[in-house]
Structure formats: structure tokens, C-alpha cells
Amino acid sequence: MKSRKESLGEAWKDWLDESAPRLLAYARGRCQSAHEAEDLLQDALIKLWGYQEEREHRPPDLPLAFSVMRYLGLDHGRRKGRRDKRDQKIIQFQAGNDHWLDPTLEDTEEASMLRAEVEALPEKLREVLSLKIWGGLTFAEIGGLLEISHNTAASRYRYALEQLQKKLKHLKENEHESVTKRS
């Protein structure tokens, strides 16, 4: 029979396996590299463990985990003074192979374009999109986390989708044009 400590450890590891991709996707919006995002996740684990002391150290709910990641991410970003360089970094992400959406799972050119365009979205839009699509949070939870109304969260989400749609359409048109010229 497993001891309480063993069960607790397994519960946290299961929670991590399930939640890490979502949390990392969010953290990547605030970090320079996958490596930094993983470091942020480790720091968040320590914080969350402390927060869950009152709840017998049960694994935390996702909104709390996102909240801690956001706090640590903001702190991290502030210290490094990276905000003004963010756009430049997004270009750097794309130039290298340091993507935060798994490229091995993309077998179409469109998926690849989509990934690149998501990574190039303005931070506020990307943040809401990431929390909704991959974080699985509701607009109310996103609103609570970002300290905005749920209507604002929903508007940003919709606007992000519209931006992506426009860009994809534009890219496809360009592609079609160049194919037509070649033929």
C-alpha cells in the first residue's frame, strides 16, 4: 500500500504531466526560451506547493497555477527589462527552432503558418488566446487572472481569431499568386 507521501508525489507528477504543456505555452509568451519557461515552471511548483499547504498539498486548480505563472512571468520580465524587445524576440523564436507549439505534430503547411502567426500576435491577444485554447480556461477565469472583465477577455479572443484569419487569408492569396506566376 502506498504511503500518503508517495500518493501525493504521484498526484503532483500526474498533474504536471497534464498541465505542463498548457502552462509552458503560456509561460513562453513571457520568456526568451523554452529553457527559461521550464525554469519558471519549477519556481511555480515551489510557490504552488506553499499555497496548497492549507489544502493538504493537493495539486492546484489550473486557474491558480496560471495566476502564479503570470505573477512569476511578470516579475521575470520586469527584471530583465524585456518588454520593449518582445517583438524582436518573436522574430528570433521563428528564426530558430524554439517554438512553443509542438512542430512535430504539424503535418500541414497551413498548421505551420498558423503556429507562426499565433506566435507573432500582440501579447495581449496571444495571452487570451493561449489561456482559452490551450489553457482551457473560461472567459470569466481569464478575466479574473488578467484583471479585466470577461467581456474584454472575450473581445480580445475574438479579435485574435479575426487577426489570425486575416493573416492566413493574406498568406494564402500571396502563395496562390506566386504559384500562378510560376505556372
Next chain:
Amino acid sequence: MNQSLKDLESRLEQLSPRGLSDEGREDCHAVIESLVADEAPGQRFDWSKRHPRLVTAAAAMLALGLGSGAGWYLGVKPVAADGGELVAEVAGPEADFDQLDRKAWLITEDGPDLYVTESGEVREIFREVEVTKEVVKHLESGIVVVVETKEHHLVNSESSEF
């Protein structure tokens, strides 16, 4: 939301976020095991492999920080070779650390001893320990350390028992 946006939404859902690297997963599991075992989180586990040159510097900084603190506690300020106080060194290490968590609590070690003063006042005397547990991170290196300090106080106060 129109149909084309809904289609886009479902295409996005198919793009999975990247998971932890094998190394990252091992590190996180090690942190969890350490936390569950109710031990100090200690060092970030992959850290020395990733930034080996900074290990010594961070350890030195930490030692300096703790050494300075201990010096103050003992009432002996660190003194430079020329006799001047090492003010810069005392203030410096603190700025390089980020406090992740802090808890403090009091423990009463012995039961109070009662005594009567010459003027007839009943007073009690007891020993109190102030325990502070801090989780700090060295900003440059990322090393996470739990620092526990104990300060012993002798409390001498008027007794409320009589």
C-alpha cells in the same frame, strides 16, 4: 461567432503546446519529490549542468550573504582588513536574491519562571525563539535555497497570572 472563426478555433485546438523536455520533466519531478519529502527544495536540479561556471559564484554570494547575516546576529559586524565596516558587501548580496516565500513563527522554549521584584511586582521570564524560514533564489544563477534562521530572545515581562 461565424463558422469560419469556429473552424479556425478547432484548427488551433489541434496545435498542441510543446510539453516539458525530458530534462525539464526530470527536474520538476525532483522538485516534487523534494517538496513531498518535506525537505528543503535545495538547488534547482539541472542548474549546475546548465550553468556550471556560475555555481561557484552563486555559492560564494550565498555564503557571503549568510556570513554577513550571522555576523550581524552575533553582534559582530564584518570588518575589513583596514578596520572599516564592509557596508557594501552587507548590502550587496541581498539585492541579488529574490525572496520566493517567507514564514516566521515564535516558539516558547521553556515555561515562564515567575519572580517577585523588590517592589513586590510579579514578573515572568521565559525564552522565546523566533524562527524565520525563507525560500530565496539567486537571481543570476537561479539556485533556490531555503534559509532557516533562529533568533533567541529572553522575554522579561509583567505577569498576568496574578
